[in-house]
Amino acid sequence: MSRKYDVVVIGGGPSGYVAAIRAAQNGLRTACIDAWQNRDGSSSFGGTCLNAGCIPSKALLESSELYHRARHEFASHGIVLEPARLDLAKMQERKARIVAQLSGGIHALFKSNEVDGRFGRGRLLPDNRVLVTARDGSEETLVADHVILATGSTPVELASAPFDGKFIVDSWGALDFDEVPGRIGVIGAGVIGLELGSVWARLGSEVTILEAMDQFLFMADGAIAREAQRQFKRQGLDIRLGARVSAARVEDGVVRLAYDDGQGAHEIEVDRVIVAVGRRPFTDGLLDPLAGVNLDERGFIEVDDECRTSAPNIWAVGDVVRGPMLAHKGSEEGVMVADLIAGRHAEVNYSVIPSIIYTAPEIAWVGQTEEELKESGRKYKVGTFNFAASGRARAMEQAAGLVKVLADTDTDRLLGVHIVGPMAGELLAEAVVAMEFEASAEDLQRVIHGHPTLTEAVHEAALSVDRRAIHAINQ
Numbered sequence: 176m177s178r179k180y181d182v183v184v185i186g187g188g189p190s191g192y193v194a195a196i197r198a199a200q201n202g203l204r205t206a207c208i209d210a211w212q213n214r215d216g217s218s219s220f221g222g223t224c225l226n227a228g229c230i231p232s233k234a235l236l237e238s239s240e241l242y243h244r245a246r247h248e249f250a251s252h253g254i255v256l257e258p259a260r261l262d263l264a265k266m267q268e269r270k271a272r273i274v275a276q277l278s279g280g281i282h283a284l285f286k287s288n289e290v291d292g293r294f295g296r297g298r299l300l301p302d303n304r305v306l307v308t309a310r311d312g313s314e315e316t317l318v319a320d321h322v323i324l325a326t327g328s329t330p331v332e333l334a335s336a337p338f339d340g341k342f343i344v345d346s347w348g349a350l351d352f353d354e355v356p357g358r359i360g361v362i363g364a365g366v367i368g369l370e371l372g373s374v375w376a377r378l379g380s381e382v383t384i385l386e387a388m389d390q391f392l393f394m395a396d397g398a399i400a401r402e403a404q405r406q407f408k409r410q411g412l413d414i415r416l417g418a419r420v421s422a423a424r425v426e427d428g429v430v431r432l433a434y435d436d437g438q439g440a441h442e443i444e445v446d447r448v449i450v451a452v453g454r455r456p457f458t459d460g461l462l463d464p465l466a467g468v469n470l471d472e473r474g475f476i477e478v479d480d481e482c483r484t485s486a487p488n489i490w491a492v493g494d495v496v497r498g499p500m501l502a503h504k505g506s507e508e509g510v511m512v513a514d515l516i517a518g519r520h521a522e523v524n525y526s527v528i529p530s531i532i533y534t535a536p537e538i539a540w541v542g543q544t545e546e547e548l549k550e551s552g553r554k555y556k557v558g559t560f561n562f563a564a565s566g567r568a569r570a571m572e573q574a575a576g577l578v579k580v581l582a583d584t585d586t587d588r589l590l591g592v593h594i595v596g597p598m599a600g601e602l603l604a605e606a607v608v609a610m611e612f613e614a615s616a617e618d619l620q621r622v623i624h625g626h627p628t629l630t631e632a633v634h635e636a637a638l639s640v641d642r643r644a645i646h647a648i649n650q
């Protein structure tokens with residue numbers, strides 16, 4: 176017996192569950208299948224983002240930041256504490272509670288939207304059929320007019336430092352340490368390496384980050400990356416660039432990490448290693464060869480701009496297709512596909528996707544970097560504003576960092592906004608909306624910004640594009 180749906184979504188992460196909800200809102204009979212298994216054996220919707228990524232890491236980033244501030248900053252506010260003590264078990268419990276609440280929220284949303292949420296592993300068969308294998312081995316075949324593949328990504332494993340689940344862990348393992356390791360080696364100074372390195376450094380670990388590339392945060396604007404690097408250094412994060420890890424040996428309860436940095440071979444001794452060298456699209460067991468869905472040479476499912484695969488009525492969204500591996504990019508692709516299936520107009524503006532790194536200070540940007548503009552030959556104007564001159568940032572005792580605005584010399588159109596500083600991810604939203612509406616720097620200049628807020632730094636950086644900043648010397 177097979178069940179018939181308008182839409183079956185394989186994968187219940189932020190791309191898949193959002194696609195399923197929107198499809199159901201569009202009046203389509205929809206099922207969403209998910210194979211996620213938690214460490215305690217339970218199933219839950221939400222994928223990596225909710226169960227093992229964005230949400231638990233943000234919970235720990237917030238807690239560790241508060242702990243760090245209590246120990247190192249409160250005194251300057253005139254708040255004198257006995258040295259704040261860490262209760263890591265409680266911190267981890269809080270994290271788990273937030274994850275459980277949000278995952279329960281997806282169940283509730285499925286219920287109220289009448290999405291048929293199911294736990295099991297989905298496999299795409301020919302003729303729009305989906306085989307669902309439950310954990311107990313029972314099988315069922317679903318038939319759908321449209322199938323959306325949203326199976327996400329999984330951490331890349333290094334042959335030189337294979338995961339052992341205890342000493343050498345991936346990002347999920349690194350969120351679950353039950354005591355603070357004395358010394359941590361992080362492989363990769365990308366988004367995950369910096370976020371998790373920050374968490375454990377604030378909780379007291381000595382953190383060394385080994386990054387293969389010579390350039391720090393190559394994808395960010397150079398001025399922003401330099402300022403972030405300076406701040407991380409001040410915080411005691413030891414970031415070694417041009418350092419390629421060649422071996423990791425576990426001996427007597429410690430890990431010896433060998434790396435080469437061009438000047439020679441080195442070795443460091445650490446208690447735990449976090450491998451954060453990227454993620455790969457996850458399609459293991461997903462596609463029957465006769466289903467007609469092509470992968471590209473890097474293993475991503477091949478799609479067009481509207482997320483159509485090579486097979487009719489089979490779509491793919493999120494980390495499993497080209498583009499940045501970001502939850503919000505996947506969610507918007509899910510919405511687009513669900514709307515297209517329902518015959519509505521929909522599109523994703525890939526040129527205006529916010530990027531945010533949740534360190535302290537946060538790093539956030541949208542649009543092009545100055546280096547990309549130079550490379551393209553386009554004529555541009557630059558405005559910057561330091562948080563040091565922001566009353567609100569000063570009052571918050573978080574005055575490190577800057578906002579940088581790039582605009583076209585001829586048309587004044589905004590081309591990129593880059594921020595390193597307090598609440599950068601929240602501040603960026605204004606720039607994202609402005610760029611989506613194709614605003615000019617002058618538009619931002621003439622918008623009234625509340626005083627005293629951090630948003631005034633964005634305003635002043637936009638003014639500085641035309642050397643009209645009020646609270647800075649225009650050079």
Ligand code: NAD
Nearest residue numbers: 363365366367368385386387419420451452453454500531
């Ligand atoms: P990443 O691609 O951001 O960074 C990996 C880093 O590892 C790179 O800088 C690379 O040069 C380095 N590297 C690779 N091999 C190495 C080696 N052998 N030795 C030393 N360094 C090496 O990947 P990530 O940090 O693992 O994150 C994975 C994905 O998840 C990314 O696409 C990221 O955007 C996404 N993510 C996003 C957020 C966020 O938006 N805040 C948070 C977490 C993850």
